[in-house]
């Protein structure tokens with residue numbers, strides 16, 4: 001079942017920025033990378049730090065706590081001390097809004 005949630009208007013979502021969407025069950029980090037949108041879980045798989053506070057480096061996010069690195073595109077872990085991938089979420093653009101499906105999780109593990 002889908003649960004599409006508005007993230008931001010396309011016109012208000014600047015390239016190479018992110019927005020956080022919080023539901024009862026999860027916190028999702030949504031990125032605009034040069035006009036392509038991606039959504040990953042906002043929780044490091046090492047010790048649960050919020051990735052929104054991490055450094056954006058190209059299409060990768062670096063955890064602010066111990067430096068694990070993840071692909072924003074696939075959720076794949078790229079550098080320790082984390083060893084588990086992040087969940088990713090479907091994204092769409094509808095009526096000028098970027099939306100994320102918070103119910104669906106894609107686990108690439």
Ligand code: FES
Nearest residue numbers: 044046047063066
């Ligand atoms: S909590 Fe993210 S690397 Fe440790």
